[in-house]
Amino acid sequence: MSDDLFAETVSLSLGGRAVLNQVTARFRKGELMAIVGPNGAGKSSLLSCLAGLRRPDKGRISLDGAVVADIPARSRARAMAFLAQTPEIAWDVDVRTFVGLGRTPHLGAFGPSAEDAVAIDQAIAMTGLDDFAERAITRLSGGERARALIARALAGQTDWLLADEPLTGLDPGHALDAVDLFRRLAHDEGKGVVVTLHDLTLAARFADRVLLLDRGCLVADGPPGQALTPQALAMAYGVQTRTHVGAAGPLIEILRRVD
Amino acid sequence: MKTRSTWLVCGALAATLALLFVVSLCAGRVWAPWSAWVSNGADPRWAIVFGLRLPRTILALLVGGALGLSGAALQGYTRNPLADPGALGVSSAAAMGAVLTLYLGTAAQASWILPAAAMVGAGLGVAALLALAGVTSSIVTFILAGFVVQTVCTAGISLALNLAPNPWAVDEIISWVMGSLADRSVEEVRIAAPGVVAGCLVLLTQGRALDALTLGEQGAQSLGVSLTRTRLLLAVGVALAVGSSVAVTGVIGFVGLIVPHLLRPWVGSRPGAVLLPSLLGGAALTLGADILVRLTPAAEEVKLGVATAVLGGPFFLWMLMAMRRRLA
Numbered sequence: 350m351s352d353d354l355f356a357e358t359v360s361l362s363l364g365g366r367a368v369l370n371q372v373t374a375r376f377r378k379g380e381l382m383a384i385v386g387p388n389g390a391g392k393s394s395l396l397s398c399l400a401g402l403r404r405p406d407k408g409r410i411s412l413d414g415a416v417v418a419d420i421p422a423r424s425r426a427r428a429m430a431f432l433a434q435t436p437e438i439a440w441d442v443d444v445r446t447f448v449g450l451g452r453t454p455h456l457g458a459f460g461p462s463a464e465d466a467v468a469i470d471q472a473i474a475m476t477g478l479d480d481f482a483e484r485a486i487t488r489l490s491g492g493e494r495a496r497a498l499i500a501r502a503l504a505g506q507t508d509w510l511l512a513d514e515p516l517t518g519l520d521p522g523h524a525l526d527a528v529d530l531f532r533r534l535a536h537d538e539g540k541g542v543v544v545t546l547h548d549l550t551l552a553a554r555f556a557d558r559v560l561l562l563d564r565g566c567l568v569a570d571g572p573p574g575q576a577l578t579p580q581a582l583a584m585a586y587g588v589q590t591r592t593h594v595g596a597a598g599p600l601i602e603i604l605r606r607v608d
Numbered sequence: 609m610k611t612r613s614t615w616l617v618c619g620a621l622a623a624t625l626a627l628l629f630v631v632s633l634c635a636g637r638v639w640a641p642w643s644a645w646v647s648n649g650a651d652p653r654w655a656i657v658f659g660l661r662l663p664r665t666i667l668a669l670l671v672g673g674a675l676g677l678s679g680a681a682l683q684g685y686t687r688n689p690l691a692d693p694g695a696l697g698v699s700s701a702a703a704m705g706a707v708l709t710l711y712l713g714t715a716a717q718a719s720w721i722l723p724a725a726a727m728v729g730a731g732l733g734v735a736a737l738l739a740l741a742g743v744t745s746s747i748v749t750f751i752l753a754g755f756v757v758q759t760v761c762t763a764g765i766s767l768a769l770n771l772a773p774n775p776w777a778v779d780e781i782i783s784w785v786m787g788s789l790a791d792r793s794v795e796e797v798r799i800a801a802p803g804v805v806a807g808c809l810v811l812l813t814q815g816r817a818l819d820a821l822t823l824g825e826q827g828a829q830s831l832g833v834s835l836t837r838t839r840l841l842l843a844v845g846v847a848l849a850v851g852s853s854v855a856v857t858g859v860i861g862f863v864g865l866i867v868p869h870l871l872r873p874w875v876g877s878r879p880g881a882v883l884l885p886s887l888l889g890g891a892a893l894t895l896g897a898d899i900l901v902r903l904t905p906a907a908e909e910v911k912l913g914v915a916t917a918v919l920g921g922p923f924f925l926w927m928l929m930a931m932r933r934r935l936a
Binding site: 397400402422423424425426427429430431433436437438439440441442443446447450451453454456501505 | 687816819820821822823824826827829830831832833834876877878879
């Protein structure tokens with residue numbers, strides 16, 4: 350089984366609390382996969398394990414057969430880009446410099462090459478930030494900053510993109526743009542894209558596959574129509590839902606709290 | 609990418625350094641013009657230029673460069689513009705190491721013992737600082753961690769003074785704490801140079817890791833940066849550079865704080881781009897300050913460490929107020 354990211358019976362505890370329990374899932378290139386679940390379900394933990402930033406207590410995560418946490422950091426960084434949930438931007442650099450940080454694992458001994466500059470330009474263009482490229486990152490609005498963060502992840506031109514709630518702070522239009530971009534990256538460029546999401550409707554509409562996590566356990570894994578059933582959502586979120594067929598695809602309406 | 613402006617700034621700083629170098633050889637209580645330099649010993653001022661001022665000038669460049677670069681590197685790692693080896697107690701930790709050998713009398717046994725103790729002290733100081741500040745980059749935590757290191761080391765030095773066996777030791781210890789470049793010889797240059805050069809080289813290799821840390825620790829890790837390695841090399845680099853500086857000049861504060869801050873508007877905030885200019889700028893600032901100190905009209909020369917503290921205190925205050933305005 351090559352070209353995939355495979356989590357086998359992964360368990361993880363943090364501070365004595367089990368956050369992931371025997372999760373097994375396979376992620377493929379060319380697919381947009383959404384990880385959904387209530388707060389504290391283990392979405393971020395699973396994503397950071399997949400990115401090799403955390404080693405699971407039990408089980409293994411492999412990328413094309415090699416254990417992710419054992420791959421040399423630089424090679425891993427060339428294969429996978431990771432976008433943290435609450436990303437830090439410590440210094441007030443301009444957007445182009447910031448996006449350029451994504452080239453770190455590719456830089457040669459003598460600094461950025463022409464290839465690096467092209468990758469940075471492409472990432473800026475793909476996220477529609479051309480007009481902001483020279484602007485200081487602290488002068489961007491929340492939505493523009495979220496796009497700059499995505500651009501930073503794209504600049505690495507990695508085969509895999511793992512993003513933890515990348516839509517936080519984006520208005521509906523820009524959220525749509527971002528999900529559409531993730532979908533194109535998966536379908537047109539053959540990347541494996543894994544995102545954690547809170548918006549069930551966006552997940553249902555755009556993801557090729559949805560993983561539903563609940564208290565550290567994987568409770569559903571499949572195409573949105575099969576994974577996001579009212580029963581599974583009631584179990585995981587404790588809410589009653591109804592799925593409508595909207596003009597642009599499924600629409601998951603939250604009806605009421607169930608106990 | 610502000611690569612071009614970075615090189616322009618470095619060029620300008622290098623030119624300033626060359627100018628200050630010449631002024632430094634001329635200036636002091638006795639003005640030594642060019643004719644004295646080329647007299648080859650005939651003019652009594654020749655001895656002043658080459659016996660006293662040349663080593664003093666070289667030392668100012670070494671120590672200033674080490675402090676400026678260490679400040680820039682610490683600021684990059686902690687993502688905090690208020691980090692400085694002096695203000696955060698690293699220099700005091702180095703001084704405590706040195707003072708301990710003076711107090712115990714071991715310093716007299718071999719010339720390498722005192723600088724080695726200063727480096728160990730600086731290394732422990734950086735390690736304690738990074739450990740206490742932890743993974744958070746909160747300004748408050750970091751300042752408090754520095755405060756703890758500073759307090760402990762100052763207390764240690766005071767204790768050594770308190771229990772000093774003789775007045776000679778007290779005198780010696782006080783001179784570490786005040787920091788000065790006066791009356792240093794080629795011997796001091798020989799002691800400080802290897803550590804400063806090695807430490808600076810180590811720190812200059814960390815530019816990319818510091819750049820990546822702009823994205824926080826997790827972000828840097830995901831870009832292939834090993835935090836353990838960065839932390840270790842940073843501690844080693846700062847310990848070597850600041851430790852060997854303090855070993856020969858005592859505590860000279862605030863250079864590492866002021867210099868990167870003044871240079872950021874010119875070279876951009878990318879931590880890696882601030883490193884080399886801070887090395888040059890630190891050398892220029894220290895040498896400039898030392899020239900001014902030499903020209904003070906008082907009977908007793910003002911110690912350089914005292915002068916930088918007098919200037920640095922208000923600067924620190926000004927930075928704090930500017931930051932508060934920005935956060936408000």
